[in-house]
Amino acid sequence: MFWALNGAAGTPCRASQRHSPATIMLFPASEPVPATRSAPFTGSPWWSGACPGGPRRPRHLESSARANANPSRAGGRLFDESMAPVLPEFDTDRVVAAHRHSEESTEPHAWSGRRNVIGARALIQTLVDSGVDVCFMNPGTSEMHFVHELDAVPQMRGVLALFEGVATGAADGYARMTGRPAAVLLHLGPGLGNGLANLHNARRAHTPVVTIVGAHATYHERCDAPLQSDIEGVARNVSGWYRASASSRDVGRDAAAAVAASLQPPGQVVTLVLPADVSWSEGAAPARPRALPPAQPVDNEAVDQAAAVLTSQEPALLLLGGAGTREPGLRAASRICAATGARMLGEVFPARQARGAGVPRLERLAYLVNAAQSQLQGIRHIVLAGARSPVSFFAYPGQPSDLAPDGASVHTLADGTEDVTATLEALAGRVAPGTAPQLAELAPPGAPAGALDVNTLAAAVGATLPENAIVVDEAQTSSLGLPAATANAARHDWITETGGAIGQGLPTALGAAIAAPDRQVLCVQADGSALYTHQALWTMARERANVTTILVRNDAYVILRLELQRVGAGSADEAGPAAKRMLDLSNPSINHAAIARGFGVDAVRVSTADELVAALRRAYAEPGPHLIEAAVPPLF
Numbered sequence: 001m002f003w004a005l006n007g008a009a010g011t012p013c014r015a016s017q018r019h020s021p022a023t024i025m026l027f028p029a030s031e032p033v034p035a036t037r038s039a040p041f042t043g044s045p046w047w048s049g050a051c052p053g054g055p056r057r058p059r060h061l062e063s064s065a066r067a068n069a070n071p072s073r074a075g076g077r078l079f080d081e082s083m084a085p086v087l088p089e090f091d092t093d094r095v096v097a098a099h100r101h102s103e104e105s106t107e108p109h110a111w112s113g114r115r116n117v118i119g120a121r122a123l124i125q126t127l128v129d130s131g132v133d134v135c136f137m138n139p140g141t142s143e144m145h146f147v148h149e150l151d152a153v154p155q156m157r158g159v160l161a162l163f164e165g166v167a168t169g170a171a172d173g174y175a176r177m178t179g180r181p182a183a184v185l186l187h188l189g190p191g192l193g194n195g196l197a198n199l200h201n202a203r204r205a206h207t208p209v210v211t212i213v214g215a216h217a218t219y220h221e222r223c224d225a226p227l228q229s230d231i232e233g234v235a236r237n238v239s240g241w242y243r244a245s246a247s248s249r250d251v252g253r254d255a256a257a258a259v260a261a262s263l264q265p266p267g268q269v270v271t272l273v274l275p276a277d278v279s280w281s282e283g284a285a286p287a288r289p290r291a292l293p294p295a296q297p298v299d300n301e302a303v304d305q306a307a308a309v310l311t312s313q314e315p316a317l318l319l320l321g322g323a324g325t326r327e328p329g330l331r332a333a334s335r336i337c338a339a340t341g342a343r344m345l346g347e348v349f350p351a352r353q354a355r356g357a358g359v360p361r362l363e364r365l366a367y368l369v370n371a372a373q374s375q376l377q378g379i380r381h382i383v384l385a386g387a388r389s390p391v392s393f394f395a396y397p398g399q400p401s402d403l404a405p406d407g408a409s410v411h412t413l414a415d416g417t418e419d420v421t422a423t424l425e426a427l428a429g430r431v432a433p434g435t436a437p438q439l440a441e442l443a444p445p446g447a448p449a450g451a452l453d454v455n456t457l458a459a460a461v462g463a464t465l466p467e468n469a470i471v472v473d474e475a476q477t478s479s480l481g482l483p484a485a486t487a488n489a490a491r492h493d494w495i496t497e498t499g500g501a502i503g504q505g506l507p508t509a510l511g512a513a514i515a516a517p518d519r520q521v522l523c524v525q526a527d528g529s530a531l532y533t534h535q536a537l538w539t540m541a542r543e544r545a546n547v548t549t550i551l552v553r554n555d556a557y558v559i560l561r562l563e564l565q566r567v568g569a570g571s572a573d574e575a576g577p578a579a580k581r582m583l584d585l586s587n588p589s590i591n592h593a594a595i596a597r598g599f600g601v602d603a604v605r606v607s608t609a610d611e612l613v614a615a616l617r618r619a620y621a622e623p624g625p626h627l628i629e630a631a632v633p634p635l636f
């Protein structure tokens, strides 16, 4: 299918519907229980039978702590025994292959026939078997059996976060770098609610996240105890799939279904509710991983029509999002544009963009309406590849919401549920055979000296960025110079705040570092946004995460000074003292380096560009997390 909107700018025919939650599965689950078939699980002490915990007490009371258990992820048996402790980046294919392999297996499951397995253990084992072996969590009473069983299934790495928004943001960052979900364990409705903003960002990034929400025992619900609340009402906001496990017999297959649902293209947040009695009751069994749907075939009609539009000689734009901002998609898009003369732009806030030397350069659509309008001026055709038709982030009096220029046609080449990369490659094969992509040269800026401002900040980042770094950008107004200063830096990946919910930078950087421990993560973090989830620093210290944070201190919500004016409320300079006070963080000024040290992170304060460069070089050279608090004057 190929969708076009001709005439006045408006909503494209289908892409705009794609962001709403796709499939809501309602409790109780009604699908049939899949046949219990097994993969080769016989090698480990755990699977071979006797519980290492000792005496035969009821399983949920049993001490199964394995003091000498090897927590290395190399022990994960889902894929193969030689799996390195560090999974290679972008594991989706591997997950898919494992799921297929598992579906084909006819061996009985090692646990079939066992009645004394509690729900929590079956759940964790199913997650591990399905390729989910990291769980970011902030547990409570209803999750205690899950916590207890972590020692029984040591392939699951539990990562404690001190606020739920850290756990959910970390899961987002983790999956953006691995292509496979992490689990998040949260405590009833309030815990899920605390994690919601970063689940929202994950939803907007189409990140697979398996959210497990512990709940009261099923029979306890009617008591309306203090923590009882509408979990589903909270979950629906972000979840494309929702289910509450009804009994310990169901929880394994529910977990397998949750993982598969999270990986449904283009990826989504899913929520599995785990009542406490489901968690502690026996009679559970781990379930086989579910088969994942095969990638959709390329839509040749859409490719034909995009080819016609792009070769029509009318000004055309290829707008890239989702998988289109990864390197294979960018290379194909660059070839298409080189051959046809079309322009290419990236969506405003891509989930993950490949950048730097050796990668095609991709300018992004601007956040500010006027700037975006001038980027789009004169365009007659917008061809969407994994992106949505451009809209203004907010409504502003007298400004358009829809940014497609009047008279432009909007065409969907591939939406996020389709194989964006393969479609771009097919289009490149059609219109650009023999045309090479245009790749950025390695030409980083020189190391800056002197006063710190948003430009010297950016130059310091570009001059020092290590090869293969992961940059998490929550620098807000201080990010202004970053794209240009890093376009010709060493190759790197760039992660942005897809959903506009702030407090995402530090958690996402934590998750990315756990996903890719051999890569350097640089988090360029605005001060106000940092303070939503700064507890992430403690988890970074505890997990020895290789994250260098530049904490950009301007002692204000600077962007809101601009927004005050843009929405027509009046200029920030002329605002009254009560209004000004709501946008100011300077009284008292916050010592972010001291906060970081309090959380166990090495931290320094810098006030010149040369000091920043030196601090960055030192931080990159040493393992573990570092925070550099940089005093940068506000842009407005």
Ligand SMILES: Cc1ncc(C[n+]2csc(CCOP(=O)(O)OP(=O)(O)O)c2C)c(N)n1
Binding pocket: 197, 475, 476, 477, 478, 500, 501, 502, 503, 526, 527, 528, 529, 530, 554, 556, 557, 558, 559, 560
């Ligand atoms: C969850 C959430 N709460 C509040 C906001 C509104 N908001 C947007 S930007 C901003 C302040 C950002 O300040 P800072 O991080 O210091 O960046 P600066 O503007 O100073 O560069 C706020 C409060 C938001 N986008 N998301």
Ligand SMILES: [Mg+2]
Binding pocket: 526, 527, 528, 529, 553, 554, 555, 556, 557, 558
């Ligand atoms: Mg600020």
